[in-house]
Amino acid sequence: MAAEQNIKPQETSLYEVVDLLWRRKTLILVCLAGILLPIIIANFTLPPVYESQTTIIFEQSREPIAAFDVSDAFSRKSYIVNQIEEIKARTLAEEVAHKLAPETAAEILKDQGRGLSQEGRRQLLSQRIKKGISAEPIRDSDVILIKFQGPTPASAARTVNLVAETVKERSSQVKREQASSTRKFIEVQLPAVEAGLYKAEDAIKGFKARNQVVSLSDEAREVLARMTEIDKMYAGTVTQKMALEKKLEAIYTKLEYKPDFSEGSSKMTSGAVADSLRKSLLDLQIEATQLSxxxxxxxxPQIYKLNRQIEATKNKLVEELANISRGGQAKPMPEMSDLLAQIPPLQIELISLEARELAIRDFNTGYESDLSKLPYKELELTRLLRAKDVNENIYKMLLEKYEEAKITEAGKIGNVRVIDPAKEPLSPIKPRKALNLLIGLVVGLVLGVGLSFFLDSMDNSVKTAEEIETNFGIPVLGLIPSIQSEGPRKKKRNGRDEISKIASTLVTKYTPRSPISEAYRAIRTNIQFSKIDAPLRSIVVTSAAPSEGKSTTVANLAFTTALAGAKTLLIDADLRRPVVHSLFGLEREPGMTNILAERLAPEKVIKPSGVENLDILTCGAIPPNPSELLGSQRMKELVQQLKAKYDLVLFDSPPVITVTDTAVLSNQVEGVVLVVLSHGTDRRALARAKSLLSNVNANILGSILNKIDLTGIGSSYDYYYHYHYYYYSDDGQNVKRKGRFWDILRPGGRRG
Structure with missing residues (x-):
């Protein structure tokens, strides 16, 4: 447990990061392929989508009937928002679908809707058009950008241009309807005003004939001039007020609502804020009218200041009335929102006109008192002339506005103008192949690298020799590279029927001059010098867990020792899963268990390996009690007997943490060597193995780090065997492997 607690985190260098990414390259490539493959398929299978755009501007009213037009009083921001909603409305899409050329409609629908009726195809087409239309305002302007996405460049350009033209036609139609409403109102008023004018003229003529009065005195003319001017202002105000009421009636009729104008605009608002703003507007308008x-x-300056205050109050009141109108209601349909938006500014204009009417009426009362002071005949003539002038002015104004309304109604004047007609796009916006691939590449790399680091953080295996020495206090006797021998392939080509496992693991036999054979020779030397005074005669080679390479390691170590001239015996002490006999192509029985159980002579059981100075003692029959057999007195005597006959006795024993066999055997030999699998042996398993061996006072000589990767660009031990390292080819030629450019990433840069 103490060994487990002493495990320390290792600092990570850039070279180790590169090493990690290289080891996980397969995972990263799989992630890249998993992300990029669907994207590539989508890029080549999805139909292209083209987008064309046009810009339109909603200009302020240029109508000649300004006396009856209050469009400037609209909130431009809400007006633009309403127009955008109308552009995206279903009714506009249906209108565009109805006007669209058959070939363009066929391009948009493609092969869909073949079995539908003409009306069904039109509905499907309008749905496609509505889905493809988008509109957005240009900041700080009255310009709207309209876009349409279609399957071909031509269909996208034609459709969005038709949308702009339809919006323009709708605007003209609204203006024509407003002009028609004004014209109808004037047509109703003209006969009455004309009759009043004729009546006034006849009254003046009869009065002059009866009373022999031809002209007025200077005083009477002055009073008449002032009153006529006031009456003219009053009549104009009343006429505008009536026109606005007619407009509101027309809007309310479309909204199926009946207004009551009998009490003026006082009932058109609700809420304390709106009522307060209405009163302020009335007061300001009365004061401005009186000054005029x-x-x-x-x-x-006074008039200018009052006008600015009036405009500010109107804007606030527009917002408040709009809020009241929207409060508690669901969002209206786009075609109704424009009508609703017209109501607040018209109501505010009514408030202003009421204030003007009230102010003019007060002034008129004062002039009436001045007029009553004139002589009777002059007074009557002045009143008759005043009535005639007022009717004449009203009649002229109505005639002028009537003609202007007729011109507007007959024309196609609107407040929408196309700035930039759409052109056919040169390339599709979807799929954006380059961007999709770039995003896929980034996502794949991030996913692969992220998973690599995640899996590495979850990996609790031993990876480096420094980690073994620092965290576990076990000397590293040597490193065994994970390099495949060329021996097996040569023997297969020669037609020899060798066991492939033997050929791939006993590299010291088949390729004695390879770097991996040199590694075993280095381990042999380190073991010899680990105890100089009394050379080691018996060693157990084991591992913490199964499948970490202990059997192949001890076999190759036995070969190396024998080739050095030392008389060596390799004993298969793994009485549960023996493999040594398979490595050398020998029969398992008789073996060591036969010596212990049947008391056979060792020399009758020991088998030659075919290599000079190397003998093999196989396992023998697998016993039911391996631990008791290995801990028996007979086993101790056998070890001493074999030590006397051989220079070195090597034992292949079971993994330490799985069974107690190795712990029992380890105190009968002079040393124990632990085989550690690089990126395979769990740190906790290694710590447990050391603890178990220490508990029986085993002499742990050191460890061998097995199967380290020397092939990758980030190999942590590449410099041990390839950097300024001479290794031998099978023909005996010296070969020097050059340092590689990524070695500069290793702490300390290039070496040698």
Whole structure:
């Protein structure tokens, strides 16, 4: 447990990061392929989508009937928002679908809707058009950008241009309807005003004939001039008020609502804020009208200040009325929102006109008292002339507006103008192949690298020799590279029927001059010098867990020792899963268990390996009690007997943490060597193995780090065998492997 607690985290260098990524390259490539493959398939299978765009501007009203037009009082921001909603409305899409050329409609629908009726195809087409239309305002302007996405460049351009033209036609139609409403109102008023004018003229003529009065005195003319001007202002105000009421009636009729104008605009608002703003607007408008009647110029500072206050109050009241109109209601249909947006500014204009009417009426009362002071005949003539002038002015104004309304109604004047007609796009916007591939590449790399680091953080295996020495306090006797021998392939080509496992593991036999054979020779030397005074005669080679390479390691170590001239005996002490006999192609029985159980002579059981100075003692029959057999007195005597006959006795024993066999055997020999699988042996298993061996006072000589990777660009031990390292080919030629460019990533840069 103490060994487990002493495990310390290792600092990570850039070279180790490269090593990690190289080891996980397969995972990274799989992640890249998993992300990129669907993207590539989608890029080549999805139909292209083309987008074309046009810009339109909603200009302020240029109508000649300004006296009856209050469009400037609209909130431009809400007006643009309403127009955008109308552009995206279903009714506009249906109108565009109805106008669209058959060939363009066929391009948009493609092969869909073949079995539908003409009406069904039109509905499907309008749905496609509605789905493909988008509109957005250009900031700080009255310009709207309209886009349409279609399957071909031509269909996208034609459709979006037709959308702009339809919006333009709709705007003209609204203007024509407004002009028609004004014309109808004037047509109703003209006969009455004309009759009043004729009546006034006849009254003047009869009065002059009866009373022999031809002209007025100077005083009477002055009073008449002032009153006529006031009456003219009053009549114009009343006429505008009536026109606005007619407009509101027309809007309410479309909204199926009946207004009551009998009490003016006082019932058109609700809420404390709206009522307060309405009262402020009335007061300001009355004050401005009184100053105008008194003869103040429109540019006078007082008039200018009042007009600015009036405009600010109107804007606030527009917002408040719009909020009241929207409160508690569901979002209206786009075709209704434009009508609703017209109501607040018209109501505010009514408030202003009421204020003007009230102010003019007050002034008129004062002039009536001045008029009553005139002589009777002059008074009557003045009143008749005043009535005639007022009717004449009203009649002229109505005639002028009537003609202007007829011109507007007959024309195609609207407040929408196309700025940039759409052109056919040169390339599709979907699929964006390069961007999709780039995103896929980034996502695949991030996913692969992320999984690599995640899996590495979850990997609790031993990876480096430094880790073994630092964290576990076990000396590293040597490193065994994971390099495949060329021996097996040569023997197969020569037609020899060798066991492939033997050929791939006993590299010291088949390729004695290879780097891996040199590694075993280095391990043999390190073991010899681990105890100089009394050379080691018996060693157990084991591992913490199964499948870590202990059997192949001890076999190759036995070969190396024998080739050095030392008389060596390799004993298969793994009485549960013996493999040594398979490595050398020998029969398992008789073996060591036969010596122990049947008391056979060792020399009758020991088999030659075919290599000079190397003998093999196989396992023998697998006993039911391996631990008791290995711990028996007979086993101790056998070890001493074999040590006397051989220079070195090597034992292949079971893994330490799985069974107690190795712990029992380890205190009968002079040393134990632990085989550690690089990136395979769990740290906790190694710590447990050391603890179990220490508990029986085993002499742990050191460890062998097996199967380290020397082939990758980030190999941590590449420099041990390839960097300024001479290794031998099978023909005996010296070969020097050059350092590689990624070695500069290793701490310390290039070496040698």
């Amino acid at each position: 009647i008194k003869g103040y110029h429109p540019e006078h």
